[in-house]
Amino acid sequence: xxxxAKSAGLAACTTCARVWPHDQARCDRCGSPIVDRxxxxxxxxxxxxxxxxxxxxxxxxxxxxxxxxxxxxxxxxIIGGAVELVAHGSYGVAAIILIAxxxxxxxxxxxxxxxxxxxxDRRRMSQHSRHQLYEVVxxxxxxxxxxxxxxxxLSSLIQLQDVASINPGPAAMTFALSxxxxxxxxxxxxxxxxxxxxxxx
Amino acid sequence: MSIPEPKIVGPKDKGSxxxxxxxxxxxxxxxxxxxxxxxxxNDRGPLxxxxxxxxxxxxxxxxxxxxxxxxxxxxxxxxxxxxxxxxIAKVRVEKSIARFIDADSQFWLVRPEVTTxxxxxxxxxxxxxxIEGTWDATIAQEPDIFTALPxxxxxxxxxxxxxxxxxxxxGKGMVDNAPILYRGREIGRIGNLRxxxxxxxxxxxxxxxxxxxxxxxxxxxxxxxxGFDLSxxxxxxxxxxxxxxxxxxxxxxFDTLVSGGRKVGSGAAFQLYANEGEARSNVFxxxxxxxEQLSIVFEGDVSGLAVGATVELRGVTIGEVTALTGxxxxxxxxxxxxxxxxxxxxxxxxxxxxxxxxxxxxxxEQVRKGLRAQLTNASLLTGGLKIVLVELPDSPPAELNRxxxxxxxxxxxxxxxxxxSATAEGVFERINNLPIEDxxxxxxxxxxxATRLLNTDGVKEAPDEALALLGDARRFVGSDGVQGLPDxxxxxxxxxNTAIGDLRGIAATIAEQEVIxxxxxxxxxxxxxxxxxxxxxxxxxxxxxxxxxFVKKTSDLPLAExxxxxxxxxxxxxxxxxxxxxxxxxxxxNTALDQLSSTLAELRDGGLIENANKTLDATNIAAGxxxxxxxxxxxxxxxxxxxxxxxxxxxxxxxxxGPLTTExxxxxxxxxxxxxxxxxxxxxxxxRPNSLLIGR
Numbered sequence: 067x068x069x070x071a072k073s074a075g076l077a078a079c080t081t082c083a084r085v086w087p088h089d090q091a092r093c094d095r096c097g098s099p100i101v102d103r104x105x106x107x108x109x110x111x112x113x114x115x116x117x118x119x120x121x122x123x124x125x126x127x128x129x130x131x132x133x134x135x136x137x138x139x140x141x142x143x144i145i146g147g148a149v150e151l152v153a154h155g156s157y158g159v160a161a162i163i164l165i166a167x168x169x170x171x172x173x174x175x176x177x178x179x180x181x182x183x184x185x186x187d188r189r190r191m192s193q194h195s196r197h198q199l200y201e202v203v204x205x206x207x208x209x210x211x212x213x214x215x216x217x218x219x220l221s222s223l224i225q226l227q228d229v230a231s232i233n234p235g236p237a238a239m240t241f242a243l244s245x246x247x248x249x250x251x252x253x254x255x256x257x258x259x260x261x262x263x264x265x266x267x
Numbered sequence: 268m269s270i271p272e273p274k275i276v277g278p279k280d281k282g283s284x285x286x287x288x289x290x291x292x293x294x295x296x297x298x299x300x301x302x303x304x305x306x307x308x309n310d311r312g313p314l315x316x317x318x319x320x321x322x323x324x325x326x327x328x329x330x331x332x333x334x335x336x337x338x339x340x341x342x343x344x345x346x347x348x349x350x351x352x353x354x355i356a357k358v359r360v361e362k363s364i365a366r367f368i369d370a371d372s373q374f375w376l377v378r379p380e381v382t383t384x385x386x387x388x389x390x391x392x393x394x395x396x397x398i399e400g401t402w403d404a405t406i407a408q409e410p411d412i413f414t415a416l417p418x419x420x421x422x423x424x425x426x427x428x429x430x431x432x433x434x435x436x437x438g439k440g441m442v443d444n445a446p447i448l449y450r451g452r453e454i455g456r457i458g459n460l461r462x463x464x465x466x467x468x469x470x471x472x473x474x475x476x477x478x479x480x481x482x483x484x485x486x487x488x489x490x491x492x493x494g495f496d497l498s499x500x501x502x503x504x505x506x507x508x509x510x511x512x513x514x515x516x517x518x519x520x521f522d523t524l525v526s527g528g529r530k531v532g533s534g535a536a537f538q539l540y541a542n543e544g545e546a547r548s549n550v551f552x553x554x555x556x557x558x559e560q561l562s563i564v565f566e567g568d569v570s571g572l573a574v575g576a577t578v579e580l581r582g583v584t585i586g587e588v589t590a591l592t593g594x595x596x597x598x599x600x601x602x603x604x605x606x607x608x609x610x611x612x613x614x615x616x617x618x619x620x621x622x623x624x625x626x627x628x629x630x631x632e633q634v635r636k637g638l639r640a641q642l643t644n645a646s647l648l649t650g651g652l653k654i655v656l657v658e659l660p661d662s663p664p665a666e667l668n669r670x671x672x673x674x675x676x677x678x679x680x681x682x683x684x685x686x687x688s689a690t691a692e693g694v695f696e697r698i699n700n701l702p703i704e705d706x707x708x709x710x711x712x713x714x715x716x717a718t719r720l721l722n723t724d725g726v727k728e729a730p731d732e733a734l735a736l737l738g739d740a741r742r743f744v745g746s747d748g749v750q751g752l753p754d755x756x757x758x759x760x761x762x763x764n765t766a767i768g769d770l771r772g773i774a775a776t777i778a779e780q781e782v783i784x785x786x787x788x789x790x791x792x793x794x795x796x797x798x799x800x801x802x803x804x805x806x807x808x809x810x811x812x813x814x815x816x817f818v819k820k821t822s823d824l825p826l827a828e829x830x831x832x833x834x835x836x837x838x839x840x841x842x843x844x845x846x847x848x849x850x851x852x853x854x855x856x857n858t859a860l861d862q863l864s865s866t867l868a869e870l871r872d873g874g875l876i877e878n879a880n881k882t883l884d885a886t887n888i889a890a891g892x893x894x895x896x897x898x899x900x901x902x903x904x905x906x907x908x909x910x911x912x913x914x915x916x917x918x919x920x921x922x923x924x925g926p927l928t929t930e931x932x933x934x935x936x937x938x939x940x941x942x943x944x945x946x947x948x949x950x951x952x953x954x955r956p957n958s959l960l961i962g963r
Contacts, residue, residue: 109286109287109289109290110287110289113287113289113290113292113293114289114292114293115293116293116296116297117292117293117296120293120296120297120300121296123300124300124303136393137393139329243296247292247296254289
């Protein structure tokens with residue numbers, strides 16, 4: 067039995083982690099409002115999660131990069147680009163792109179969904195493990211932006227008019243949105259809910 | 268230990284089941300996505316299918332469809348046709364333009380092309396090939412699949428202009444994309460060269476865009492200007508190069524050589540002549556098109572018929588023989604003998620058949636009415652044959668066999684050669700029967716007689732004598748006497764001139780001798796004397812004496828001698844002219860007139876005529892002077908008479924019977940006599956010059 071703040075009649079500031087009596091309205095240390103358990107619960111998580119997923123679909127269908135050189139015009143989707151890199155033998159770069167743009171977002175979606183769905187189920191995974199998973203998801207989410215940064219940097223660097231130019235495709239925008247939405251989704255997940263299940267059990 | 272119930276703040280108070288506003292984010296995202304999907308689908312144009320022979324350079328999702336160089340579509344998919352003979356490109360076309368793509372749309376692939384006419388499609392080197400399409404602004408049903416053209420069509424859909432065909436036997440000068448030149452300017456192009464269905468000529472499509480299409484009428488002639496034309500003529504060598512481009516790649520020029528051509532519609536066909544001269548010589552050939560080929564089988568011997576022999580209808584050449592070959596067809600003719608299969612080409616334009624009418628229909632109808640092909644002599648001299656389409660309404664019925672191989676079969680009738688040769692034979696027979704031998708014999712004997720006659724001495728000498736005669740004549744003309752004639756003649760005329768001069772001097776003397784003045788003066792004196800007499804009778808005797816002296820003086824004037832002189836002069840002139848030598852001149856002139864022509868020229872040059880003219884002028888003037896003088900003589904007489912009248916009246920005032928009176932009367936009578944003498948002189952002079960001038 068773990069002694070939680072809630073069971074102790076306390077509530078932690080979500081900003082600076084200082085615990086206050088749960089009737090405290092505002093954190094005296096940092097000024098943030100003290101919110102105990104959000105009444106809305108997992109709604110924001112799911113809302114952002116769906117928005118992120120919606121954006122992730124076109125991000126993979128539409129081209130991420132539009133490369134125009136003197137002789138050719140090329141459009142690459144995320145996976146198409148990675149496949150092409152593999153075909154050219156750049157396995158490393160292909161792996162980075164695949165991990166950052168495909169693997170991490172997919173894992174994120176799955177993890178958040180898993181955490182949100184099994185918030186009260188501790189049989190499959192201990193609360194501690196789930197909290198660690200949450201931490202990892204939150205930490206790693208921002209790295210998905212690697213692909214977006216690559217596109218942004220390339221498009222701003224390579225603009226040689228007719229000779230060669232790289233422009234972001236519509237997928238770049240939706241992918242960035244997807245990443246942002248999943249990060250927001252992860253952030254709106256209140257990890258304290260993981261531990262709340264202890265009480266009800 | 269009591270656990271205080273945590274105090275829940277915030278939304279908990281708003282209700283037990285509150286939806287977070289955050290749900291708006293995924294909902295709006297979904298809405299936007301759905302809207303984008305719907306819009307994309309809605310804006311997506313139709314997919315058209317274009318069949319290509321080969322998809323050179325076409326790439327999926329890359330190759331564009333362009334209309335007037337604006338991208339209006341993109342190839343989405345490439346696949347093979349069902350029989351693997353074509354490549355079908357599925358092109359997504361923009362919705363806004365797709366509705367114009369209908370059955371008359373044309374598509375072709377644009378790729379870089381380097382030809383003698385230049386480089387085209389250079390932009391596709393970098394960007395890759397693209398499909399170009401053309402269609403007009405009408406909206407019509409879209410077909411399932413389009414077939415791409417191998418190259419750009421001559422006329423884009425909806426382009427105004429005249430599309431027509433050119434055909435030529437050898438295709439010389441016909442090159443795809445060759446220019447049509449008019450006065451050196453390119454106004455159109457030809458293309459789509461192909462062999463005619465019968466394999467006899469080469470056909471090309473030609474297009475001349477508006478507004479130059481009005482230059483082409485039914486009487487327009489086209490000729491090939493490719494290469495250069497070197498000709499030698501009276502003005503030297505002539506090199507004719509139309510343009511460098513057409514020198515390399517061919518070119519076609521045209522001109523409407525006669526006026527009055529009708530406007531031609533699309534699809535008209537024109538013959539392409541090898542050069543301008545040929546085109547000009549076919550000015551009246553009418554608008555032509557590929558000839559209609561027909562076969563004719565002739566029975567019997569047709570030696571003399573050759574390829575190129577004419578085919579005539581009522582004397583008008585409407586075609587020619589294009590091939591001759593034997594044929595053995597037991598099924599058709601019932602035996603195994605060889606027949607002559609003649610292939611002729613009929614020019615429908617020469618028949619006056621409209622371009623769009625079927626020649627075979629026309630001919631079928633004519634054959635039913637009795638039109639038959641007949642061999643006949645083209646020329647009696649060379650023995651060549653020609654084919655004549657004759658109308659024989661009584662001939663056994665026959666049909667134009669349109670299914671015959673290789674060409675429709677025109678029925679023939681018996682040749683018309685035998686009659687002609689029979690006639691020729693008859694002519695020759697008659698010539699043969701002519702008594703040529705006799706005629707020749709007679710001619711020979713006549714020639715012999717002539718020879719004999721000519722060989723006699725007299726005839727032989729005749730030319731010599733004639734020569735001698737001519738020599739004599741020449742000698743006569745050249746003799747001093749004849750040569751001197753002109754001089755003598757001139758001398759005579761000179762004498763005549765002098766005589767006339769003398770005559771003129773005499774006349775002048777008459778005019779100048781102051782006879783008139785003297786007379787006037789004496790008359791004045793008489794009048795004075797009369798006046799005096801009226802005053803003093805005593806002075807009268809002197810007056811009378813003076814008067815009588817005057818009258819005497821007057822009568823002493825050498826007028827009579829003058830008249831004699833003139834007479835003598837005229838006589839001497841007469842004598843000169845009546846001399847024998849002078850009289851002989853005309854005869855001599857007459858006898859030698861022809862030979863003297865040169866001499867006469869000399870005479871003219873020697874100024875003889877001028878002399879004669881001058882002389883005659885002088886004579887004329889002299890005669891005029893004489894006439895002048897004579898006209899004044901009667902005046903003198905009148906005045907004398909007047910004077911006498913006065914004197915008489917004066918005397919009448921005096922004593923009628925006095926001695927003075929009688930004397931004075933006598934004086935006056937004398938004066939009157941003198942006056943009548945003068946008068947007679949004047950008449951004589953008046954008569955003489957006339958006789959001198961008028962005759963001898």
